[in-house]
Amino acid sequence: MFGLITPEGAELSPGSFSKRFQYANDNERQYVMKLVKLAQKDKVRIHILSDSAGNSYGLVALSFSSFDKDFKRTSIVIDYIFTSLQYRGRHFAELGEMTIFEHLLGITYQSAITIKKTIPIRFIALQPASDRLAEYYMRIDFKPFGNTDWMFLSI
Amino acid sequence: MKTETTKHIYKFVLGARPPMNLTAAQKKLLDSSVPSIKAHELAARVAKTKVVICP
Numbered sequence: 001m002f003g004l005i006t007p008e009g010a011e012l013s014p015g016s017f018s019k020r021f022q023y024a025n026d027n028e029r030q031y032v033m034k035l036v037k038l039a040q041k042d043k044v045r046i047h048i049l050s051d052s053a054g055n056s057y058g059l060v061a062l063s064f065s066s067f068d069k070d071f072k073r074t075s076i077v078i079d080y081i082f083t084s085l086q087y088r089g090r091h092f093a094e095l096g097e098m099t100i101f102e103h104l105l106g107i108t109y110q111s112a113i114t115i116k117k118t119i120p121i122r123f124i125a126l127q128p129a130s131d132r133l134a135e136y137y138m139r140i141d142f143k144p145f146g147n148t149d150w151m152f153l154s155i
Numbered sequence: 156m157k158t159e160t161t162k163h164i165y166k167f168v169l170g171a172r173p174p175m176n177l178t179a180a181q182k183k184l185l186d187s188s189v190p191s192i193k194a195h196e197l198a199a200r201v202a203k204t205k206v207v208i209c210p
Contacts, residue, residue, distance in 0.1 A: 003207040034169050043170065049206070065172050073185050075173060096204045106201030109194045123185065129167040141191030146181050149166045150173050154188040 001052050002094055004107065012040050020048070020056035022085035035061050035080055044079050047107070049100060058083040058100040060108055065125065067145075067152070075123035075152065076112050081105065105140070112155045124153045 007017065014036045023029045038044045044061045051057070061080045067073035083100040091097045098106070108124065115121050126142070127149050128134035134144070134151065142151040177185075 001207060002204070031169055038170055067173050067175065067185055068177055068182075069175050073177075073182075077173065080169060094204065095206070096200050098200060098204075102197065103201060103204070103206070106197040107206070110198040110201050113195075113198060123188075125173045127167045127171060128165045131165055134165050140193045140197060143184070143188060144163065145174070146178070146184065147163060148174055149163075149168075149171075152173075152185065152188070153194060154185075154190050 002057075002092075003050055003052070005048050005050055006045060007039075007048060012036050012046075020084075021058075021082070024085050028082065031080060032059075032082065035059075038063075038079070047104075049104060049107075056084060057087050058104055060104040062108065062111075064121075067123065067125070073123065074119075074121050075125040076108070076115070076121055076155075078105075078108060078124060078126040080129075081108075109153075109155075116155050121155060123155060126151055 011017070014033045017036045018029055018032050021032065023032075035044060035046060039046045039061070044063045046059050046061045048059045049057045059080070059082050060078060063077045063079055065075055065077045067075060081101060081104050087100050089099065091099055095103045112121060112124055126137070128137055128151060137151055140153075142153045145152050
């Protein structure tokens with residue numbers, strides 16, 4: 001069975017945290033280490049998709065921001081979505097034949113809808129890590145934000 | 156005749172924040188956007204999987 005956990009306290013020790021996953025290269029590992037430090041400072045929340053055996057499949061790191069100083073255009077920011085190397089491209093029956101990446105993105109949107117019922121959040125914002133990912137995000141209606149490195153989705 | 160188009164190359168910076176000094180066109184772009192049916196469908200698929208949210 002899959003579960004979503006939000007590590008805190010000692011669970012956010014960079015060394016042991018980074019060992020939860022496999023990486024394609026050292027850049028990815030460094031990103032995860034930096035994310036953990038941001039989480040320790042309460043700047044992002046990391047949510048890990050794991051199973052009951054303790055395997056970690058991927059993570060999404062979320063934070064709050066706005067597209068303006070008046071906070072009229074508030075947004076949830078997807079700081080990073082990451083799938084552990086060995087699970088990339090795999091579809092899981094327990095996840096409705098979705099990939100880890102798709103599921104984490106869906107969880108984020110689902111959470112955004114729930115949060116919007118309590119506080120006025122209007123958008124999900126992200127910086128795609130590559131042009132290939134930008135094309136994927138556009139398929140679920142993320143829009144490029146003018147000539148910036150950002151994309152957004154209305155909630 | 157060849158038409159050249161400029162493709163934006165995305166640059167990712169971990170921990171960066173969205174731009175806050177918006178032009179009128181950017182405000183209009185945000186304010187005129189509507190929620191995505193495709194994203195709602197994705198969230199609905201996720202809801203059916205019953206992934207446990209651990210406290």
